Amino acid sequence: MVKDSRGEKEINAMMMPDLKVGDWILYASNIAVHKVSEEDAMEILALLEPKSHIDLSLLDKEFLDILKACHTRGLERDEIIRLLKTQDPTELEALFSEANTIRQANLKDFFCIHGIVEFSSYCVRNCHYCGLRRDSGDAGRYRMSASEIVGAVEDAVNKRGYKLIVLQSGDDFYYTDDMLVDIIRMIKERCKVFIFMSVGERSLEGYKKMKAAGASGVLFRFETSSRELYNSIHPGQSYDERIAYLKGMKAMGYYVASGFLIGLPGQTLDGIADDIITMKSLGVNMVTVGPFIPSADTPLSERPAGDAMTTLKVIAIARLLMPKTKIPVTTALETIESEEGRRLGLSSGGNSLMFNLTPERYRDFYRIYPNKYHGKEEMWEKYGLFKEALSYKMLEKKMFEVFEEEGKYSGR
Ligand code: SF4
Numbered sequence: 001m002v003k004d005s006r007g008e009k010e011i012n013a014m015m016m017p018d019l020k021v022g023d024w025i026l027y028a029s030n031i032a033v034h035k036v037s038e039e040d041a042m043e044i045l046a047l048l049e050p051k052s053h054i055d056l057s058l059l060d061k062e063f064l065d066i067l068k069a070c071h072t073r074g075l076e077r078d079e080i081i082r083l084l085k086t087q088d089p090t091e092l093e094a095l096f097s098e099a100n101t102i103r104q105a106n107l108k109d110f111f112c113i114h115g116i117v118e119f120s121s122y123c124v125r126n127c128h129y130c131g132l133r134r135d136s137g138d139a140g141r142y143r144m145s146a147s148e149i150v151g152a153v154e155d156a157v158n159k160r161g162y163k164l165i166v167l168q169s170g171d172d173f174y175y176t177d178d179m180l181v182d183i184i185r186m187i188k189e190r191c192k193v194f195i196f197m198s199v200g201e202r203s204l205e206g207y208k209k210m211k212a213a214g215a216s217g218v219l220f221r222f223e224t225s226s227r228e229l230y231n232s233i234h235p236g237q238s239y240d241e242r243i244a245y246l247k248g249m250k251a252m253g254y255y256v257a258s259g260f261l262i263g264l265p266g267q268t269l270d271g272i273a274d275d276i277i278t279m280k281s282l283g284v285n286m287v288t289v290g291p292f293i294p295s296a297d298t299p300l301s302e303r304p305a306g307d308a309m310t311t312l313k314v315i316a317i318a319r320l321l322m323p324k325t326k327i328p329v330t331t332a333l334e335t336i337e338s339e340e341g342r343r344l345g346l347s348s349g350g351n352s353l354m355f356n357l358t359p360e361r362y363r364d365f366y367r368i369y370p371n372k373y374h375g376k377e378e379m380w381e382k383y384g385l386f387k388e389a390l391s392y393k394m395l396e397k398k399m400f401e402v403f404e405e406e407g408k409y410s411g412r
Contacts, residue, residue: 011025011027011032012032013032016032016034016035019032019035023035024036024037024038024040024041026044054090054093054094054097055090056094058090059090059091059094060088060091062082063082063083063086063091063094064094066079066082066083067094067095067098067320070098070102070320070321074280074321075317075320075321077270077273077274077277080273080276080277080317081269081270081273083095083313083316083317083320084269084272084273084310084313084314084317085269086313092309092313095313095316095317095348096312096316096344096347096348096349098316098320099315099316099317099319099320099348099349100319100347100348100349102319102320102323102349103319103323103327103349103350103351105323106323106324107323107324107351107398110351110398111346111351111352111353112164112326112328112351112352112353112395112398113162113352113353113355114162114163114164114165114166114196114328114352114353114354114355115156115162115164115165115166115354115355115356115357116165116166116168116198116354116355116356116357116358117144117149117152117153117156117165117166117167117168117357117358118168118169118356118358118362118363118366119143119144119148119149119152119167119168119169119358120141120142120143120144120169120170120172120174120175121140121141121142121143121169121170121362121365121366121367122138122141122143122169122170122172122174123169123170123171123172123200124170124171124172124173125170125171125200125201125234125236125237126234126235126236127233127234127237128232128233128234128235128298128299128300129233129261129264129292129294129295129298129300129369130295130298130368130369131295131296131297131298131367131368131369131370132170132366132367132368133298135297136297136298140364140365140367141365142362142365143172143174143175144359144362146179146182146183146186148359149167149183149187150183150186150187150190152357152358152359153165153167153187153191153193153195153357154187154190154191156357157191157192157193158190158191162193162357163192163193163194163395164193164194164196164217164395165187165193165194165195165196165357166196166197166198166219166354167180167183167195167196167197167198167199168198168199168219169198169199169200170200171199171200171201171202172199172200173202175199177202177203177205177206177209177210178209180197180199180206180210181209181210181212181213182213184197184210184213184214184215185213185214187214188213188214194216194217194255194395194396194399195214195215195216195217196215196216196217196218196219196255196257197210197215197217197218197219198218198219198220200220201237201241201242201245204245204248204249204252207248207249207252207254208252211252211253211254215254216254216255217254217255217256217257217285217286218249218254218255218256218257219257219258219286219288220245220246220249220256220257220258221258221259221260221261221288222239222242222243222246222258222259222260222278222279222282223242223260223261223264224260224261224264224267224271224275225260225271225274225275225277225278226239226266226267226271226274227239227240229264229265229266229267229271230242233264233265233299233300243282246258246282246284247282250282250283255285255286255399256282256283256284256285256286257284257285257286257287257288257326258279258282258284258286258287258288259275259279259284259287259288259289259290260272260275260278260279260289261289261290261291261292261306262289262290262291262292262306262307262310262311262314263291263292263303263304263305263306263307263310264292264306265300265303272310272314275314276314276317276318276321279318279322280321280322284322284325285325285326285399286325286326286327286328287315287318287322287325287326287327287328288328288330289311289314289315289318289330290306290311290330290331290332290333291305291306291307291308291310291311291332291333292305292306292332293305293306293332293335293369293370294369295367295368295369295370296370308333308341308344311333311345312333312344312345312348315327315329315345315348315349315350316348316349318349319348319349319350320349326351326352326399327349327350327351327352328350328351328352328353328354329341329342329345329346329350329352329353329354330345330354331354331356331372332369333345335369335371335372356372
């Protein structure tokens with residue numbers, strides 16, 4: 001029997017026969033999975049438990065009505081803008097608390113830890129905000145070999161317990177579709193892991209082959225829903241094609257992670273509301289939003305960074321609108337707010353973290369933006385990763401229940 005803020009419940013402790021009364025544990029799907037020190041337990045509880053001391057009578061009625069409305073219907077554009085505009089501390093607290101409550105009601109305390117291997121810093125594109133853009137030159141660029149990529153994933157999965165890995169690169173066609181397919185196959189032969197591809201704009205035929213080889217998801221942002229803004233900061237690319245890619249990937253049955261940048265030049269709160277609505281209408285399975293961070297030697301190097309508070313509001317609103325969607329706290333938010341950004345993101349509706357698994361010797365050369373955050377990951381790795389096969393099954397169930405409902409996913 002365990003006791004938490006929601007009362008007492010019976011838990012299966014077959015995996016931990018030495019448990020005794022007074023121990024702190026982590027449990028998932030009613031199975032005890034980890035003993036936790038009291039100090040760590042307090043830190044975890046502070047993250048997970050929604051704040052309950054907000055005096056709702058202090059809230060503006062219109063604001064309260066919007067928070068209530070999200071339980072029965074989607075939010076209108078002007079309601080999203082109203083939430084984005086608020087700077088009132090009580091309203092902000094209520095928004096974040098509501099998002100956290102919805103996260104807990106729909107996902108319980110199922111937090112995920114994923115890893116990312118950045119395997120090539122070469123890119124043929126010239127996005128105005130990105131330090132990896134083609135015109136930044138070749139100095140310090142790197143490409144990992146197939147065996148290095150497979151080895152990095154194997155270590156992360158078989159030694160550390162990661163269950164979902166993103167393979168990311170610039171748009172680098174040195175790696176042909178067939179090479180990527182071989183890499184995916186090699187990984188799937190050696191590891192029980194979900195593979196997400198973040199390899200940019202290549203043919204949908206190529207994405208189909210990668211899926212057949214064992215890739216489960218894609219990480220592919222649309223960056224902004226303003227066609228004009230998108231086209232102006234992505235020379236040679238087109239907003240309509242970007243969206244067509246996302247629709248094509250979704251139709252193929254990929255688990256789609258997508259989202260946008262906050263703080264792009266000319267972006268307004270109305271525009272951000274449109275970005276959120278676009279994300280929802282695309283039916284993304286994982287929301288990825290982060291602040292723009294200026295990078296040296298790019299056309300936007302002098303622009304101010306996007307702000308953390310707007311990013312947190314977007315995470316919270318996304319949770320109100322997409323209760324079951326996975327929402328990772330992005331490294332960019334951690335970069336501008338460090339450890340506090342991670343804590344705030346998770347207590348505002350976020351439910352997963354993405355840790356960098358790129359081999360140390362390459363990390364400094366993957367400079368999408370400067371001073372990328374490499375935070376304290378020990379506690380999360382200690383408690384959030386399980387090597388047991390059962391935990392892979394649990395993640396599969398959580399991630400793909402939507403697909404199962406639609407009859408599109410047969411398991412891997
Ligand atoms: S954002 Fe992606 S596609 Fe654009 S330059 Fe950077 S790595 Fe290349």
